[in-house]
Amino acid sequence: xxxxxxxxxxxxxxxxxITDVTIAVKPGEFLGLIGPNGSGKTTLMSVLxxxxxxxxxxxxxxxxxxxxxxxxxxxxxxGFVEQQADTIDRITVTEAVSLGRTPYLGxxxxxxxxxxxxxxxxxxxxxxxxxxDRMWHTLSGGEKQRVHIARALAQEPEFLLLDxxxxxxxxxxxxxxxxxxxxxxxxxxxxxxxxxxxxxxCDRIAMMDGGKLRAIGTPQDILIPENxxxxxxxxxxxxxxxxxxxxxxxxxxxxxxxxDVVSDFADIKAxxxxxxxx
Amino acid sequence: xxGLLSLAFTNRISATLVALMLLCVTLAFAASVGETxxxxxxxxxxxxxxxxxxxxxxxxxxxxxxxxxxxxxAVVAASCGAxxxxxxxxxxxxxxxxxxxPYLLGISAGASTGAVSVAILGLGAGVLGLSVGxxxxxxxxxxxxxxxxxxxxxxxxxxxxxxxxxxxxFNAMTSFIVTKSASxxxxxxxxxxxxGNLSGVRWPDVWLALPVAIVGLVICFGYSRALDAFTxxxxxxxxxxxxxxRAYVVLIGCAALMTAVMVxxxxxxxxxxxxxxxxxxFFVGTRHSALLPVSALIGAxxxxxxxxxxxxxxxxxxxPIGVITALIGAPAFALILCxxxxxx
Numbered sequence: 001x002x003x004x005x006x007x008x009x010x011x012x013x014x015x016x017x018i019t020d021v022t023i024a025v026k027p028g029e030f031l032g033l034i035g036p037n038g039s040g041k042t043t044l045m046s047v048l049x050x051x052x053x054x055x056x057x058x059x060x061x062x063x064x065x066x067x068x069x070x071x072x073x074x075x076x077x078x079g080f081v082e083q084q085a086d087t088i089d090r091i092t093v094t095e096a097v098s099l100g101r102t103p104y105l106g107x108x109x110x111x112x113x114x115x116x117x118x119x120x121x122x123x124x125x126x127x128x129x130x131x132x133d134r135m136w137h138t139l140s141g142g143e144k145q146r147v148h149i150a151r152a153l154a155q156e157p158e159f160l161l162l163d164x165x166x167x168x169x170x171x172x173x174x175x176x177x178x179x180x181x182x183x184x185x186x187x188x189x190x191x192x193x194x195x196x197x198x199x200x201x202c203d204r205i206a207m208m209d210g211g212k213l214r215a216i217g218t219p220q221d222i223l224i225p226e227n228x229x230x231x232x233x234x235x236x237x238x239x240x241x242x243x244x245x246x247x248x249x250x251x252x253x254x255x256x257x258x259x260d261v262v263s264d265f266a267d268i269k270a271x272x273x274x275x276x277x278x
Numbered sequence: 279x280x281g282l283l284s285l286a287f288t289n290r291i292s293a294t295l296v297a298l299m300l301l302c303v304t305l306a307f308a309a310s311v312g313e314t315x316x317x318x319x320x321x322x323x324x325x326x327x328x329x330x331x332x333x334x335x336x337x338x339x340x341x342x343x344x345x346x347x348x349x350x351x352a353v354v355a356a357s358c359g360a361x362x363x364x365x366x367x368x369x370x371x372x373x374x375x376x377x378x379x380p381y382l383l384g385i386s387a388g389a390s391t392g393a394v395s396v397a398i399l400g401l402g403a404g405v406l407g408l409s410v411g412x413x414x415x416x417x418x419x420x421x422x423x424x425x426x427x428x429x430x431x432x433x434x435x436x437x438x439x440x441x442x443x444x445x446x447x448f449n450a451m452t453s454f455i456v457t458k459s460a461s462x463x464x465x466x467x468x469x470x471x472x473x474g475n476l477s478g479v480r481w482p483d484v485w486l487a488l489p490v491a492i493v494g495l496v497i498c499f500g501y502s503r504a505l506d507a508f509t510x511x512x513x514x515x516x517x518x519x520x521x522x523x524r525a526y527v528v529l530i531g532c533a534a535l536m537t538a539v540m541v542x543x544x545x546x547x548x549x550x551x552x553x554x555x556x557x558x559x560f561f562v563g564t565r566h567s568a569l570l571p572v573s574a575l576i577g578a579x580x581x582x583x584x585x586x587x588x589x590x591x592x593x594x595x596x597x598p599i600g601v602i603t604a605l606i607g608a609p610a611f612a613l614i615l616c617x618x619x620x621x622x
Contacts, residue, residue, distance in 0.1 A: 051516050075519025082517075085510035088376060089564040102507045103519035107500070148510075155518070 001027045001062065001187070003048060003078070003159050008057035010043050017043045018211045020057075025159065025189055030182055032198040033191040034222075035208030036232055041191040042083065042163055044208065048189060049080040049161045075103035079152030079186075083163045086144075087136060094132045096147050097122055100154025122153040126180060142173030149181070162190040166197065195232075199223055199241075199248050207231060220248050297575045301356065308352035308582050309344045312589055316340050325349070346480065354479045355585040355599075356578035357491035358540040359550055363577025364570055365533035366551030367558065368498050371505040371566060372529055373434040379552035380537040383530070384444030386546035388419020389538065390452040390472050397468065398460045408471070413542035419448045420534045434512065437530075473598030474547035476585055483543050494536040495574050501529055502566035509564070549603040550577055553611045560614050580607070 004024035010017050018040040025031055025048075033041050046052045047059055050066040059066040066074065079100070100122065101115045123129040126146040131139075139147065145165055152160055162181065166174035174194070178201045181188055192198045198205050199219040206216040209231045215222055220240065228236045234252055241247040310321045324341045326332035365380035373382075381387070392415015393408050395401040401411065427440035456465050498505075504525045507515040516522045537551070558573040584602045591597060 046513070049517060051513055071516070071521050072519040075517060078517075080513075080517035082510070082513055085514050087509050087511075088374070089509055090559070091509065091564055095563075095565070096509070099507055099509060099518060102503055105503055152517075 001158055002060075003187070003189075004060050005044075005047065005054070006058045006060065008047060008054040008059060010040075010047055010052060011055045016211060018047070018208075021213045022057075023206060023213055023216065025187060026204070027187055029203040030188045030190070030201060032202030032205045032219075033189060033208065034193075034195060034198050034205055035214075039208040040211040041208055045080075045161050045163045045189070045191055048159075049078050050074045051080065072103045075155055077157055078159045078161065079155045079157035080161045081145075081148045081152050081163065081165060083167060085148065089136070091136050092132070093123070093128060093134050093136065093139070093147050094119065096136055097132075097150045097154050100151040103155060118156060119150075119154050122150040125153055125184065126150045140173075142169050142176065145169065145173075145177055146180070149177070153184070153186075157186060160184065160186045160188045162188065164191050164193055166192070166194065195223060195228070196250050199250065200244075218246050220246055223248055223250060294571075297571070301575065301578060304579050304582050305349065305352045305356065308355075308586050309348040311586055312343070312348060313593075314340075314343065316344055320344065350481045350484050351476050351479045351585065352582050353484045354487045354543060355476055355581045357484070357487035358544055358547065359554070359577035359579070359581025360574035361487075361491045361494055361536040361540045361577075362547065362551040362581075363554035363558070363573040364495055364498055365537050367555035367566070367569055367573040368501075368505065368529050368533050370555055371564075371569075372508055372526065373437060374508065374511060375434065375438060376556070377552070378438070380533060381445070381546060381548070381551065382438065382441040383534050383537070384419035384423040384441055384448060385416040385534060385537045386541055387445040387448035387452070388422075389413070389416040389541040389546060390468075391415045391419065391448045391455070393471060394452050394455045394460070394468055398455055398464055409542045412545075413538055415448070416534075416538040416541055419444055420538065422447075424530075470598055471545045473600035474545040474603075475596075476544050476588075476599055477596055479544065486539065487543055490536055490539045491574075494532055495570065497532050498529065499567070499570050501525060502570055505529070505566040506564075545598075545600070547581070547600045547603055549600070549607045550581060553607055554580060557611060557614050 002024060005021050008021045009019055021040075021044060023044075033044065035041050043052065047054055050059065050061075050069070050071075053059075053067055061069060061074075061077065097119050098115070101111070101118065104115070105111060120129065123132055126149050128143065128146050128150060131143065134143075136144070136147070149160075149162070149165070160181070165177050165181065169177065174197065178190075178197055181190065182201050190202075192202075202219060204217060205219050205222040207214045207222050207227060214231060215227065223238055225236060225238055228234050228238075228250070236250050236252045239249050239251065241249055306318065306321050306325070309325075310316050310318050320336055320340050321344050323332070323334035323336045324344045327334055327336065327341070328345055362380050366378070369378040369380065369382060370376060372378075389412040393412040395415065396406050396408055396411030406414075423437075423440045423444035426444060427437040430436035430440055456468055460468065504515070504520045507518040507520045508525075512522055515525070540547075554577045555569070555573045558569055558576050561576075562568040562572045581599070581603070584606060585599055587606065588597045588599045588602045591602070
């Protein structure tokens with residue numbers, strides 16, 4: 001059970017979005033993918049999920065190139081939750097989760113009791129069983145995200161890929177989703193925006209910068225002040241988490257994002273003061 | 279009817295039987311009413327005579343009207359309504375756009391250009407009929423739209439915008455030809471054709487329309503799970519194991535061909551492809567395994583009835599069926615829209 005990229009490029013037209021990325025996902029881990037906006041996180045996720053083919057290099061699942069594995073087969077092994085997937089259709093929670101059984105169904109293999117059981121289990125896993133008959137458009141953002149994860153779980157995948165699963169959620173639901181995902185008995189790769197969340201929940205963190213994989217390792221190895229400054233352009237202090245060894249907490253410094261601007265502003269203020277006095 | 283449908287859907291086979299019976303009754307009804315009312319018994323006897331040589335005694339003129347005019351016309355109307363509704367449902371599901379309809383792909387615009395090229399410019403030197411011209415025109419326009427959307431890049435937005443551009447272009451060409459070359463008489467004839475016209479329909483048209491409708495429905499039905507998987511968009515469908523590109527090619531191609539054949543036989547009847555799928559969704563929800571057959575059924579029933587109205591509403595004159603579909607359909611749809619929340 002392994003999912004890896006070897007020297008992968010992906011380009012849109014002539015523009016390279018990701019360059020020479022080599023990464024191997026370890027079975028059972030929660031791998032976080034961090035990086036500034038436009039660093040290629042989403043593209044990397046979709047190449048890992050087999051939705052996009054590498055322009056160069058190989059995406060490999062259990063020693064076999066993704067492009068040689070059929071779409072259906074792939075969908076039975078990798079679940080993918082997009083960043084924002086919504087619908088105008090009037091469907092229930094159960095119907096949405098049932099879509100996850102698509103890769104197992106066909107003309108000769110119609111819906112069975114086993115499929116019902118898998119869907120119920122998936123609803124249980126995300127704690128949405130009690131809302132199974134609710135209409136999709138009546139759900140809150142956090143509930144919708146849970147349903148999406150349940151849909152991916154109904155695919156009974158070995159790997160679960162989540163592209164910014166906590167986007168647009170309030171803090172309680174952000175933590176709730178991540179707590180839920182960490183407990184799931186699958187290998188998870190998640191693109192995350194909040195570095196503290198990555199520090200709290202991930203076993204390993206991969207850091208993207210300008211389409212390249214800058215570094216990969218434990219939260220404590222990756223989330224160091226130098227990386228935060230160079231890659232994210234913020235000044236911050238990192239404190240070790242005494243309760244959870246190997247993890248850490250980040251404290252950002254106000255005004256640290258771009259010190260030049262701040263000092264310019266201070267100069268102008270001083271100038272105005274002088275003018276007034278004069 | 280709603281109760282009937284939801285009750286019947288507990289069992290797929292009985293639902294199919296109910297649907298076919300409903301369709302047959304409607305067809306017989308359409309053959310019975312008209313300027314000269316013909317008793318239902320005569321209609322049934324005539325059909326029995328033709329289908330299994332029953333040898334009933336019927337009035338020859340009545341039998342002629344029923345079999346040669348009204349029944350062939352009703353069957354084509356049913357095929358056409360079913361095809362347009364299914365094509366509309368497929369495109370709405372695939373492109374994730376509630377306003378998608380079969381004419382989005384430039385087909386009706388292309389058909390009109392093809393038809394006027396034959397009828398007014400005399401293209402094809404008298405060898406091509408209006409229908410063949412319309413069919414060729416619709417395929418040319420569809421090819422144009424398809425190429426344009428491929429050039430414009432991936433995504434459903436590209437297809438819709440390419441369709442708008444293609445439709446505008448071919449509509450403009452039609453207007454150009456009509457205003458430049460047509461006499462007032464010809465212009466009126468073309469106008470009538472553009473709004474849909476079932477008057478000239480006979481049995482040979484049935485043997486084209488009916489198989490196309492059935493085969494098209496079966497192919498689309500085979501993709502109903504794939505269409506469901508598009509609920510959350512294209513990437514989501516891909517991650518659910520749907521061969522997205524093949525589904526696009528097969529389904530859009532299928533919708534385009536069904537529409538092109540129907541338009542070339544009866545002209546471009548509006549409203550059906552856009553609105554019937556929405557009406558069907560109110561009854562059976564968005565699952566395509568139920569939505570597609572029910573769209574086909576409602577589309578067929580609706581167009582047969584609309585055709586009856588178009589023959590009856592103004593005595594001594596046949597109105598274009600496209601006018602009727604919108605005149606009856608729009609208020610009917612408004613009712614469904616307003617009471618939709620009660621129905622669900």
